Each structure stands twice: as C-alpha cells, then as structure tokens.
Amino acid sequence: MVDQFDVIEAGPSGRRRWIGVVVVVAVLAVPVIGLIASRDPEPLLPTQPTPEPIRSLTRIDSPPNVLQVPPRAAKGGDEVIEVVFPHGVRAEVRYPAELELAEMGSRPFQGVWIDGSYRQLVAPYGGEVEITRGGQPIRHYASNVTLWPRQAGSGSSGQVLLFAFEKWRMAMYDRAQGLAFEQRLAVARRLKGTVTKGGYLVLSADGTVRLAEPGETAQGDPVGPQLWFGGGASEMIALVPTPECAKKARVPNVIDGRGRPAESVCRGDVLVAVTGPGRFRQMAIEGIRVTVKGRASQ
DSSP: OOOGGGGGOOSTTHHHHHHHHHHHHHHHHHHHHHHHHHSOOOOOOOOOOOOOOOGGGSOOOOOOSSBOOOOEEEGGGEEEEEEEOTTSEEEEEEEEGGGOHHHHOEEEEEEEEETTEEEEEEOOTTOTHHHHTTOOOSEEEETTEEEEOOOTTOTTEEEEEEEEETTEEEEEEEESSOOOHHHHHHHHHHEEEEEOTTSOEEEEEOTTEEEOOTTOEETTEEOSOEEEEEOTTSOEEEEEEOTTHHHHOOOOHHHHTSSSOEEEEEETTEEEEEESOHHHHHHHHHHOEEEEEEEOOO
C-alpha cells in the first residue's frame, strides 16, 4: 500500500502522483477561498507607541575629567601654559608646540592619609562613568561623596569613594581590607576641594585626614601632589613637585609601571616623567621647562 506522504518523493513515476495532489489541493482550496471572501475585513489596529529605549542601552554622558587650557605662543616654536598643582602652587610650563601638551589636558593626583592609612585620590581619565557604570551608589557620606562597588578586574582594590568638586570627579580606591566607616566619614567631611579661575583643583584637609606633601613617598612611590597629562592607553607625562629633586626624585608608578619605556628629568624642584614612543619621550625630556611661581589665588 502506498503511503500518502510518498508524494514528496521524486522518481520515474512521480508525475502521476503530482497530478493527483494538484487536483486534491484545488478541490480543497475552493471552499477555503469562499470562506475568506465572506468574512468582514479586520479593523485596523491602532498605531502602537514607540517603546522607550532600554536604560542599560541608553548612552550615559560623562564629561571629560581633564582640563585643557589655551596655550600662548613663545619663541622658538614653543608654547606656554600656566598650571596649578593640587597643593595650590602655580607654575609655568614651557614645551615644544609639537608635543601638544595643552591638547592632552591635565588632571590632578594626590596621596591622602586617613588616620594613618594611605589612599590615592585620582581623577579617573574617563570621568565618573568609570566608577558609576550608570548605576546607583551604595551610600552617601556627604552631599558630594558617594560609595560605589568594587571595580571588576581591579585586583586588590576595594570599594570606591567618589568625590565631586564642581566639575572634577576624584576617586579614592579602597583596598581589600577597607577603611572603617568612621574613616570614610572623616575623609568625606574633612577633605575639601576648590577650583581656581583657570579650572585647576586645589585640595585641603584637616583633623585625622592629611594630604601627602611634595617629595613624600609610600612604598617607594611618590604620593605628593602631581599633575598628569594624557593617560589611558596613550602617551603620558607626570609633573611631580619634589624638593631636592636631583637627589630624591622617584618616577611614579603610573609612568614606569605601564609596561612601556619611561624616562624622567628634574627641572628645578619638579620631576618630569614621561612614557610613550621614543620621539615623544625625547621631545618631553629635552623640551619641557617648569618654573614655579608661588601660591595660586582662588
């Protein structure tokens, strides 16, 4: 007996089977078509509103966390910018225009001691989104200080205190064995920041919170006030105020710990440390000059 589904097979006697199937389909199609034709047309559905974008896919704005100041031209193809270090000291930086130091932009760094425990205060290169990821903080310690979860892939680092000083966002990365609640509360209340007319951040602290001084080190790394130019995966220059620089200077880990060649030179009591391609390092080491001017006016 031939099974009805054998019609899908192809072969020498397939033609007769196909004719039979066509006739059956035609007979069945007539009542179906009549049924469809007799029905009333479906009413048009109202236009559906466009769904809102999913929050997790919505673009999060994060302003650049660097300061770009307009340079002034100098003789010999150089440019000059006025800078202010986080401890409030002004300086004039002269450099070859080809180095484009002003375009790189600067951001502050400052080591902080909280009741004897050392922590770094860093301006995240990509802004606050590096810390927040568009989420919500764990808690607020002050109107401008929030606590955020530990960063994925951050090694021994713990939770993060995020400080907002006007446009600046400064991150204090805790360690695996974090600061006590009282210590976090103290640094949130006693660490202050003001912004100069030129846009530079100047920090101050009191009580059990102390800012590391120029030339001070922690585990061999300079932790006093610094200005960092560039960063991320690109070239980077650090200006590090260091009393008796020629004798006591140390290259900061942010420069020589990046797995790329690094060089440094003292310009008076300021260390110039640089990493990047050879031509870039040469221009920075040979061409940057730093002249300290005194305290900045707020």
